[in-house]
Amino acid sequence: MTQHDTSTATKEREVSGTSATEHPAVQASSPGQSHVAHVESTAPGSLRVDDLEAYYGSFRAVSPVSMAIEGRKVTAIIGPSGCGKSTFIRCLNRMHETARGAHIRGHIYLDGEDINGPKVDPVVIRRKIGMVFQKPNPFPTMSIYDNVAAGLKINGIKSKERSMDEIVEQALRQAALWDEVKDKLKQAGTALSGGQQQRLCIARALAVEPEVLLMDEPCSALDPIATLAIEDLIRQLAPQVTIVIVTHNMQQASRVSDRTAFFMMNAQRSGELVEYDTTAKVFTNPADKRTDDYVTGRFG
Amino acid sequence: MTVESGQPGLWRRFTAGARNQVSGSAGDVIFRLVALAFTLIILALAGSLVFTVWDGARPSIGEFGFFGFMSTEEWNPVFGEFGARHIILGTLVSSLIAVILAVPVALGIALFITELAPPSLRGPVAFIIDILAAIPSIVYGLWGMMVLVPFIAGNLNDPLIDYLGWTPFFGRPAFGLSLLAAGIILAIMIVPIISAVAREIIYSVPAAQKEGMLALGATRWEVMWKVVLPYARVGIVGAIILGLARAIGETMAVTMVIGNAGYFVANLLAPSATMASLIANEFREAGTSLHVSALIHVGLVLMIVSLIVNIAARLLVWSVATGPSGDRR
């Protein structure tokens, strides 16, 4: 862990620059931060991506990407539309492979273990790495309660001490939705407003206690007020779960994330990781000219 | 369901202004009226169908009463006694067997085609299943009486009585010609209908719904059972009722395998008769006008039942195909 040692000095500055004041607990439990890719974080729920390529048939939608996603932190993926950021994030919980003809090359490690290993079932991966989608997609035939409990009912409750009711309540509290819905848990989830539906989907994903929560443009279908509520929520959740959020909204990325990855489409129309660094660095002093052009709004 | 069909009335709206000034020609008016006249012919035909069948049944209704006829058991042309209770029961039971056998198979096929099969196999499998719907019912009847009925008599009756003989539904007398044979042949005939409609409905389940469940760590079956089927449930019920309607009205295949008994017993291995099979079987030989009228009375009941069932199914399927409930992809 020599790299870890050399980066300790810079780490302090970064953390205080981003979120240390809000999350002192995280600071203590995640010493593995670095702005250098390929360094493995030791906080639980960390991901390491090694030379990942994503294909649809013979079309390579994502060119080799290598990056380390820190545990219990918020990582934002930004970039112009069509840059492969959604495809990339869908590889992280093996949702990509459900598309027609889709496959990947390279490796993704969750806390050091290959999620595409020969004995690994995507069903298990997706329980550990949850996902929230662009449009809120509560199950219309289920009540609010049953929506949150859906994952629990199939996976079973891990700890014997807690009842289903308690876990559902906790998940709804984590998603900052409890106070709004506690009196109408039996009502249909689709009766809620768009922002509430999205928080319901977040509660649904949190109820199974994932290590990582992937968010694919979770606010793209929401109004500004609902968007702010989700952003607050993301900040609050970070100490408990690793969050990777894809967004086309740069302000959002700068508000919520600790680190930011910038993707762009290359000449072969394939997505490419241009720059990955702390959010402060990417938005104020990017190393790459293209990143600078994008974050300053010169294109994209 | 293909309810959506282009731009009905668009042309009418588009041309409404222009027709009057540019080409308010007699030709346009005449052509429109001709087309309208033929459309009205269809409506008149539908109306006269209902009226004519009712009219033909009037002597029987006068003699036995509309509902009295349906609740009496006796069917004795020689003595002029007619009651349809046994064939109404036979129709219900044979159709019910068909639906019970067909629904799991049809839904399995629909799920296989929409969710499980490799994309390159979906079209061909759907095509082959659909071919079943193209076979004329007389051919099903021939196959049923030549192949299925002997098979039941030789291979199914004894084991069924051995293992299920303690229930009232499997016992002797057991011939090959039976409610069970009718139920099986009807099931084969309605599987393609149910699965074709269910397929269209299941295709319309948004991918986001399935992904939402997958992302919680659900297995393939859990996604289908907890998300796909519940989401599509209204349309699937419509598809099943559509299959039921078809089974209730099916004539030739049933006539040839059910045994055309003059009674109804709860034994599935015994012969029976349905409304349609009775009409097909006796209409040519009906001697008295009361006998013919009684058969038409049966037809009237059959028509009313299948109209109700059909309309219910169409409304269900249609509400899904056009309805605002649930978000589209």
Place this chain on the structure above:
Amino acid sequence: MTSTLVDTSLRYRRRKLFSNIMVGAATAAALGMMAILALILGQVFLEGGRYLNLDFFTQRPQPLGQEGGGMANAIVGSLIVLAIAAVLALPVGFFTGIYLSEYASDRFAGFVRFVVETMAGVPSIVVGIFAYVLIVRQTGTFSAIAGGFALAVIMIPIFARAAEEALATVPFSLREGAMALGIPSWRIVLRIVVPTAGPGIVTAAMLALARAGGETAPLIMTALGNRFWHDGLMDPIATLPVQIWTYATGPYDEWHQQAWAGSLVLVGVTVGIIGFVRLVYRGTQFRQL
């Protein structure tokens, strides 16, 4: 170190097993149904093929006990009855399709479609009763006309909806273009829209004919049947499906053989036409027919 990504819990293994079983069951349902189709068609081809010969198409039924004979009169009869049905049904369905797709208001079109689809759901045996009361009773005789009328009532809803769908696929821009030239709308419909939809309309007619051609029940009480060549349109007439029924339900092996042969011909024509249409129009229209 044991992997945390491999779930060894009993619950997970049960879920996985159950999922695999159900996926297997759905696959088996599809395979099983295809096997049943193969069984039925195989039997028809095998048995029918064994007894089908040239006589079948050229001879009429022989008296019992005599060798040979065929269903030539029934085949011709079926064609005659279908021709009558086509003459009655095609204009009605065609113009209704035009009216629905080109002129009708949405509400009226919706109402007509509802009636047409409901009509399509009336059991064919009831249509037979309709034709019996309306025509056989009035004319005092079973006849080819009555049979043709019954089949026409069955064809009309099928053809009208399919023709409307075919017409609706014609792009509206075509109509607009002609409109801009000042051509009257009825000429646009007949000279541009209908020819463009032509193949679809012809296909719809073929489908409706194939459907009607396989119908048996309504012919029992209208066309009745005839062991001889027909005498005229106002007389009972033999048809292929009714002849198959008579033979199939009869007690003699020779009759059963003829029934198999007849079924092969019937299946060949109806399944052939419907299968061909579906193959050509796969996934576009006519899915529900």
